[in-house]
Amino acid sequence: MSTLLIRNGRVIDPASGLDGPANVFVRDGKIESVGKATPKAAEAFDAKGLVVCPGLIDMHVHLREPGKEEEETIASGAAAAVAGGFTSVAAMPNTEPACDSEAQVEFTLLQGRRAGMAHVYPIGAVTRGRKGAELAEIGQMHRGGAVAFSDDGTPVHNAALMRLALEYARMFDRAVIQHSEDPNLFCGCMHEGRVSMELGLEGIPAVCEESMIGRDIMLARMTGGHLHAAHISTRGSAELIRRGKADGVRVTAEVTPHHFTLTDDRIRSYDPVFKMNPPLREGPDVQAMIDGLRDGTIDAIACDHAPHAPEEKEVEFAEAPFGVIGLETTLALVMTYLVGPGHLTLAQAIEKMTINPAKILRLPKGTLAPGADADVTIFDPKKKWKVDIHKFRSRSRNCPFHGWELRGKAVKVVVGGRLLDCTTAPA
Amino acid sequence: MPKEARAKPGASPPSSASAFSGRHLLGLQELPAEEIRLLLEQARRYAPLSTQNRTKHPVLKGRLVVTMFVESSTRTKNSFNLAARRLSADTMDFAAGSSSLSKGETLIDTAKTIEAMGIEILVVRHPASGAPDMLARHVKAAVVNAGDGSHEHPTQGLLDIYTILEEKKRIEGLRVGIVGDILHSRVARSNIWGLLKLGAEVWVCGPATLIPEPLRDLGVKISHDFDALLPNLDVVNMLRIQLERIKGPPMFPSIREYARLFGLNAARMRRAKKDLLVMHPGPLNRGVEITPDVADGERSVILDQVANGLAVRMAVLHRAAGLAPFAEGGAE
Numbered sequence: 001m002s003t004l005l006i007r008n009g010r011v012i013d014p015a016s017g018l019d020g021p022a023n024v025f026v027r028d029g030k031i032e033s034v035g036k037a038t039p040k041a042a043e044a045f046d047a048k049g050l051v052v053c054p055g056l057i058d059m060h061v062h063l064r065e066p067g068k069e070e071e072e073t074i075a076s077g078a079a080a081a082v083a084g085g086f087t088s089v090a091a092m093p094n095t096e097p098a099c100d101s102e103a104q105v106e107f108t109l110l111q112g113r114r115a116g117m118a119h120v121y122p123i124g125a126v127t128r129g130r131k132g133a134e135l136a137e138i139g140q141m142h143r144g145g146a147v148a149f150s151d152d153g154t155p156v157h158n159a160a161l162m163r164l165a166l167e168y169a170r171m172f173d174r175a176v177i178q179h180s181e182d183p184n185l186f187c188g189c190m191h192e193g194r195v196s197m198e199l200g201l202e203g204i205p206a207v208c209e210e211s212m213i214g215r216d217i218m219l220a221r222m223t224g225g226h227l228h229a230a231h232i233s234t235r236g237s238a239e240l241i242r243r244g245k246a247d248g249v250r251v252t253a254e255v256t257p258h259h260f261t262l263t264d265d266r267i268r269s270y271d272p273v274f275k276m277n278p279p280l281r282e283g284p285d286v287q288a289m290i291d292g293l294r295d296g297t298i299d300a301i302a303c304d305h306a307p308h309a310p311e312e313k314e315v316e317f318a319e320a321p322f323g324v325i326g327l328e329t330t331l332a333l334v335m336t337y338l339v340g341p342g343h344l345t346l347a348q349a350i351e352k353m354t355i356n357p358a359k360i361l362r363l364p365k366g367t368l369a370p371g372a373d374a375d376v377t378i379f380d381p382k383k384k385w386k387v388d389i390h391k392f393r394s395r396s397r398n399c400p401f402h403g404w405e406l407r408g409k410a411v412k413v414v415v416g417g418r419l420l421d422c423t424t425a426p427a
Numbered sequence: 428m429p430k431e432a433r434a435k436p437g438a439s440p441p442s443s444a445s446a447f448s449g450r451h452l453l454g455l456q457e458l459p460a461e462e463i464r465l466l467l468e469q470a471r472r473y474a475p476l477s478t479q480n481r482t483k484h485p486v487l488k489g490r491l492v493v494t495m496f497v498e499s500s501t502r503t504k505n506s507f508n509l510a511a512r513r514l515s516a517d518t519m520d521f522a523a524g525s526s527s528l529s530k531g532e533t534l535i536d537t538a539k540t541i542e543a544m545g546i547e548i549l550v551v552r553h554p555a556s557g558a559p560d561m562l563a564r565h566v567k568a569a570v571v572n573a574g575d576g577s578h579e580h581p582t583q584g585l586l587d588i589y590t591i592l593e594e595k596k597r598i599e600g601l602r603v604g605i606v607g608d609i610l611h612s613r614v615a616r617s618n619i620w621g622l623l624k625l626g627a628e629v630w631v632c633g634p635a636t637l638i639p640e641p642l643r644d645l646g647v648k649i650s651h652d653f654d655a656l657l658p659n660l661d662v663v664n665m666l667r668i669q670l671e672r673i674k675g676p677p678m679f680p681s682i683r684e685y686a687r688l689f690g691l692n693a694a695r696m697r698r699a700k701k702d703l704l705v706m707h708p709g710p711l712n713r714g715v716e717i718t719p720d721v722a723d724g725e726r727s728v729i730l731d732q733v734a735n736g737l738a739v740r741m742a743v744l745h746r747a748a749g750l751a752p753f754a755e756g757g758a759e
Contacts, residue, residue: 194641200556200577270557316555
C-alpha cells in the first residue's frame with residue numbers, strides 16, 4: 001500500500017470545476033481525495049507556488065518503435081513525455097511495420113510498461129498495413145488495448161472505406177482519427193500561398209485538408225461514428241468543424257503548438273526544421289486556431305511529436321521528411337502563447353490537455369476526481385527557461401523552437417501513483 | 428540620382444556606393460535596387476573584355492572558382508567558367524553525376540569536402556529550390572546561385588535586365604511581359620524581383636494553371652490574353668514550358684493549344700510595338716513558345732543575352748570574391 005500527498009499547490013481540475021489551494025492525496029495508484037485535509041502519507045511533495053492538475057495527455061505522438069529506433073523508442077519517447085509534463089501519450093501506428101494487429105498493440109503497451117515513464121497507449125491502424133485498401137482487425141486491436149484507430153501519416157482516402165471504418169469502430173465506441181488530406185491535392189512540401197510562390201517550392205493548398213474534413217464530417221453524420229480530425233491547420237477546417245459540431249455531428253479536433261505559434265514565413269530560410277505536415281499556414285490560420293481553441297471548436301492540443309534523424313532532416317527542403325518534435329516544449333508554448341496573452345484561461349488550457357483528450361480516447365483519466373487514475377502534473381506556470389534541443393530527453397533534435405525563451409515548466413509528474421521528476425528523470 | 432542613372436545607364440554610380448553588401452548571390456529578392464545597379468555597372472565595365480579571347484583581366488588571379496551543377500546545364504555552366512577564366516581565376520568543374528552525391532553523400536558534406544580544397548567561390552545549380560541558401564548557411568565560400576529549382580536564377584535575371592538596359596537605355600516605366608510557365612520558372616522570379624525594384628511595370632501571361640495568383644501581392648499584373656497584352660509591351664520575355672517539373676496530370680491540354688494561345692509568331696508580332704524587344708532565356712522550343720522567324724528576327728536579342736551573360740557573370744564573380752565595386756579598374 002503506497003500513499004502520496006501533494007500539498008499546498010493550486011489545484012486545477014477542469015473536469016471537477018476545481019481551482020484553488022488544496023492537497024491531493026493518492027493511494028495505491030488512485031486519487032483518494034482532494035481538499036484541505038492532510039492525511040499521513042508515505043511520501044509528500046510541497047507544491048507551493050505550483051499548479052497541480054490532472055496528468056497531461058498528448059493524444060498524438062510518433063514513437064518510431066518498431067522500425068526507426070535511432071530516432072525514438074517507446075522508452076525515450078515516454079521519458080521525453082515525462083520531461084515535458086505528460087503522463088500519457090497515444091502512439092500513432094505508422095511504425096515499420098505498421099501497428100495493425102493485436103500483437104503489435106500489445107507490444108506497444110508492453111514496451112510502455114517496461115519503460116516505466118509516461119503511460120503509452122497504442123492507436124491501431126484503420127487499414128491493414130496502413131495501405132488504405134481493407135479494414136485492419138479493429139475488434140482484435142480494441143481487445144488488445146488500442147484506444148483509437150488511425151492511418152495517420154496517410155489519410156483513409158477511399159470514402160467507402162472511411163464509411164466502413166466509422167461504422168465499424170462505432171461498435172467498440174472508438175474514434176477514427178483522420179489525417180485529413182486529399183492525396184490528389186497533396187503534391188508539395190509547404191503551404192501554398194505567397195511564400196511558396198516566392199520560394200519556388202511546391203505548395204499544399206488549404207483545400208487539400210479542408211475537402212477531406214468536409215467529406216469526413218458528412219460521413220460521420222451519416223454513420224454516427226466518432227470522427228477526430230488530427231492536427232487541423234486552416235481557417236476553413238476550423239469553420240467546417242465548428243459547423244459540424246453545431247449540427248450535432250460527433251466530430252472532435254486537435255491542433256499542434258506549431259500551428260498556433262508559427263507561420264509559413266519561417267520557411268524563407270529553407271530550413272527543414274520548419275517542414276511538417278500539415279504545413280505551417282498563414283497568419284489568419286494561426287488566429288483561427290486560437291479562436292477555435294477559445295470557442296471550443298478545437299478540443300485538444302497535441303504536438304504530433306515526429307522525431308527524425310539529422311542526416312534525414314538536414315537536406316534540401318523539398319527532400320526532407322515532414323515532422324517536428326514537441327513533447328518537451330508543448331506545455332511552455334501553451335503557457336507562453338495561449339495562457340500568457342489571455343487567449344485561454346489556465347483551466348481551459350489544462351482541459352485541452354487532460355479531460356478532453358481523455359474523453360476522445362475513452363481513457364478513465366484527465367481528472368483528479370476520487371477514484372480516477374493517479375496521474376498528476378505539477379508545473380511552475382511562471383518559470384522562464386530557454387529551449388535547448390541538446391538537453392532534450394527525446395532521441396531527436398528536430399524542434400523549431402530551439403533558443404526560444406518560454407515560460408512554464410513541469411516540475412514533477414505522478415504516473416499511476418509514482419512521483420517522477422520532470423527535469424532529471426533517468427534516461 | 429536614379430533619374431541620372433536612367434538617362435545615362437553607363438554613368439558611374441555615386442561614390443557613396445563603395446562596397447557591395449555581401450558576397451553570396453542567392454537571389455535578386457534580397458538585393459537592394461542600388462546593389463543591382465552596381466552589379467549592372469560592374470558588368471558594363473567588364474563588357475568590352477567579356478567576349479574577346481586575347482586579353483584576360485587579372486582581378487581573380489590565384490582564386491579558385493568551382494562550378495557545382497547538380498542539374499544539367501550547358502550554357503550557364505560554360506558562361507560561368509568562361510567568365511571566371513576571363514578574370515584569370517582557376518576553375519574546377521564538379522560533375523554531380525560522377526560524384527559522391529550519387530553515392531548517397533549529402534549536399535552539405537559534398538560542398539564541405541570541396542571547400543576543404545580551398546575554394547572561395549562556389550557556383551551552384553540544383554534542382555531543389557533553396558539548395559544554395561542551405562549551402563550558404565553551412566560553408567564559408569561565397570555561394571553564387573546558378574539556378575535553384577523554381578526559386579531564382581539571379582544571373583539570368585541580371586543579364587536580362589542588362590540586355591533591356593542596353594537596348595532601351597532605361598528600366599523604369601517600361602512595360603515588360605514575361606510569358607509562359609511562370610509557376611515553375613526561376614528565371615521569371617529573378618526577372619520579376621529585379622524589374623520591380625528598378626521600376627518596370629511587370630506583366631506575366633500564360634495559362635491560369637501556370638500563373639500563381641499571389642504574384643498580384645508583389646505588384647505584378649496578370650493576363651491570360653496574350654493578344655490583348657502584346658501590343659502594350661515594350662519588352663517580351665518568352666519562357667519555355669518546364670515539362671520536367673510538372674508532376675501529376677498535365678497542366679494544360681496540349682502543346683498545340685498552348686502555342687495557339689501563348690506562342691509568339693509573325694502574326695502576333697504584326698500587332699506589337701515596332702520597337703518591341705523579343706527575349707528568351709533559352710533553351711528554345713522552336714514552334715512552341717516562339718516561332719523560328721521571330722526567334723531569329725530583327726527584334727530578337729536572344730544571342731545578345733548570351734553574350735551579356737558573360738559580362739554579368741564576371742561582375743557577379745568580382746563581387747563574390749569580396750572585391751570593392753570597380754576595384755582595380757574595369758577593362759579600360
